[in-house]
Structures are given as structure tokens and as C-alpha cells.
Amino acid sequence: MASSPVPHEPPIYRRIADRLRQAILAGEFRDGDRLPGENALMSEYGIARATARQALAVLINEGVAVPKRGSGVYVRHFRPIRRHGSRRLSREQWGTGKAIWDSDVTGRPFTVDDIVIAREAAAEDVGRVLGCGEVWVRRRRYSVDGRPVQLAASHFPADLVEGTPITVPDTGPGGVYARLGDLGHAPVHFTEEVRARMPSPDEAAKLRLPAGTPVIEVCRSAFAAGGTAVELNKMIIDAASYVLQYDFDA
Amino acid sequence: MASSPVPHEPPIYRRIADRLRQAILAGEFRDGDRLPGENALMSEYGIARATARQALAVLINEGVAVPKRGSGVYVRHFRPIRRHGSRRLSREQWGTGKAIWDSDVTGRPFTVDDIVIAREAAAEDVGRVLGCGEVWVRRRRYSVDGRPVQLAASHFPADLVEGTPITVPDTGPGGVYARLGDLGHAPVHFTEEVRARMPSPDEAAKLRLPAGTPVIEVCRSAFAAGGTAVELNKMIIDAASYVLQYDFDA
Known part of the structure; x- marks a missing residue:
């Protein structure tokens, strides 16, 4: 155990990856650009091929670069979407707070497609949460800047919402939560469960994910006063496109 | 767009995956057991090889099973650790709330090793957050039931904590937050930023991750009254071992 002050220098491949990442963030390389290859990095930094490969692997692992067979490594840069779990407590109230990851806080327009609305038998886990x-269920896909970033499936207890605008495409002003309010079941509390895993082939196709990009699965339960679960939204998110932010007091 | 009630039947490979998962959760298959192979699934369900492969791929993607070359697919079952972002609002107050993912809420003992404590130059992102x-920095690895599940690196502004127990292994009763309190900088607010990505080779080795298992990266900033950032904890988590839970009010 080292408990005395020592300087900490990251390994060379990591410093090269850091430099390339900074160049991407600074706009020197843009989305779709080819990064310097192994040969170029070897001669520029005087390193072995394995080291150059490691440096590029760091960026590929982070989802900021994609290898194309026989052609090189390309930038996959997408300013991540910052998703606030709890706006009420969010960073605006923490003036000096700076974020680890650069991302858009302000509104980037979503487009929505692949909308399917249906009454169906509840999957075991959904039925258990909603009782x-x-x-x-309302299924849809969200895209930003033409890139699919999220699949969402909101589930509601069928008998609770039958015959309401929640079962049709246009839910009206304020959306489904306003309609739940009309029914006397406005959500007052949310629980989000977050996991990460590799996508299914179907999810990878719908989100157009390159190989090796994981998804974040967010299951958001909405509870009305008294604790009744009134909605369960299962979101499948392109991990390379999102930062989830949660704020809470001690 | 289908907006009329239609029955929703998942594809056959998914139903087989569901059945195998339930058998794992029910303890019929245990950690390290070999799952039925493609041939066994083909004859049991009368399906094509591609379908059997898809069913097993679902479990591999979820991190519940691991393929071993030339030998089959094996259970990798680990009751996930439920990590509460904000205890104060947590599910105990939401009596009827049921969780999507089965996991241990009660205390499973962590063991800690690979402890390194050092004074060092701040990485660019860390320096920006902490100013x-x-x-x-206090680095360590957490394990549960002998399995490494998390790498954590807590960073503190060097001049703020120099000469305090935060710079030595034993921080005393209440740990680092109590010591920050002694300094007049008790954390009152937390921000967690959550991302997922594939691990670096170093992270995969330290967490003993099988190929294809992503990590969740949680960056937790602690703020003292007035908004000063007093700690930044970077956690790298085995995605197959954890469910992160966040609770908040509407």
C-alpha cells in the first residue's frame, strides 16, 4: 500500500487515447472522420504496434470510435444527451457544480417513430410491479439528430386506463401523466432501476448500434399517492449517447 | 400503427430464454452449471439451431450465462446488488412497490482490497469538478462473495484534506464524510452521473469480467453547503452484478 504522495502518470496508450479524445471533443476530428491508424501512431509517438492498438481500443471501448474491417478506426462522436432523473434537485441549484462529462443540457429536439399502442397480456415482471x-402499452423509438437513441415501452394497468386517451396516439396536453391525473392517479413518486447489458439483436438493429456498444436499461415506476404503481416505463438506451444524472440531498 | 387491442406473444427464442432464466432464478441451475446446449434445446422444443442459439444469446447478453469455447454455455448467476442512490426516499416508504429485478436489499458483506492512497496531479476532468x-485519491476494489464487483477511486482537493485522516488507511468512525464534516465541509448534496461502456483491459482484469460484459461508470460528486465540490468518487461497476436504484418525488 502506497500512502505517501507519489506522482501518478497514466500509461502511454492511455495518454495517446486522452489526446485523441480531446481532439475529437475539440472538433479537430468530426463524426465519421478516420482517426490516425496504428502505423501513423507508431511513427508519431515512437511506440509499438500493440501500444497503438491499445490506444485506439480505449476509444472503441468508450464508444467514441468504431473500427471498420480493413479500413481503419472512425470517429463516432455524438454529444451525449444528459438525462435528469430528478429535475427538482438538479444541478442548476448547485452553482459551482461542474459535470464530468460534456453534454447537452439544453433542449435537443427528439423525433419519435415506430409507435405501437396495444392492449396485451402483461409480462411476468411488468404484471408483478403493476399488480x-x-x-x-405504448411503444416508441426516440431519435436525436437522426440517430436512434432510445426505445421506450410505457405500461399501464389495462383496466385503469381503458377508454382514456392513454390508449390512443394523441394523449392531449400534458401527456399520459396529466391523463393519469384526470383519473385521480397523478404520479407523486418515481423509482428508477438502472442496469447495463449487451443489446439483443433486435435492440441493436432498432438502435443501429455498432458491435460492442452496450445498452442501459432504465425501468421507471410511477406511483400515485398511497403507493399504487400506475406506470412502468422500460427504456432501452444507447449507452454511447447518454449520461444519466441523478441529484439528491444527503 | 396498431392502436387496437392485440395479443402480444414474444418470439419463441425469447420464451425459451425466459424459461431458462426462471430456472436459474429458481435455483434449478446454479452458478457454474452447464445449460442445455443447442442440440438439447432443438430436440426439446422442436426448433432450428439458429433459434436455439438465439435463446442462449439472450442469456449471454444479459450476463446470466457465459459461453466457453467448445464446451457449452454456463450459468453465471449472481444475485445482483441493489445500490440505492438516495436511501432517504427509498422504496421502504412505498409499501406496495415491487422491484423489476430480483436482488439483495439487505446487507451482504463487502471485502475491500487493492487499497492505494496517494497525493497526485488531478486528471483534467477531476480537476475541473473539484477546482x-x-x-x-483513495483507490480500492470491492468484492462480494469472493467476486470483485466494483473499483472505486475517491478524489479530494489535496489542500483541503492534507494532514487529515482522509490521507491514511483508517479514516476513523464515520469515514471520509465524517472527516469532511470535522473540516466544516460535510456533504449536503450529491450528484451522480451514470454511463455504461465496455471495460478497458485493465478494468476487465481487475473485475475478472468475462468477454462481453459491460461496466457501469458512476461519477458521484459530493457538495458541501454553499456548493463547493469536496469529493469526486469514480466507480467502475460490473454491470452484471448491480442494479442501481434511484428514488425521487414528482
């Missing part, structure tokens, strides 16, 4: 056998 | 050029 019902049938659900109305 | 300093040098930090004291």
Missing part, C-alpha cells in the same frame, strides 16, 4: 394481468 | 490541480 395486473393485462396492460396497455 | 484544483492536485488531489488526494
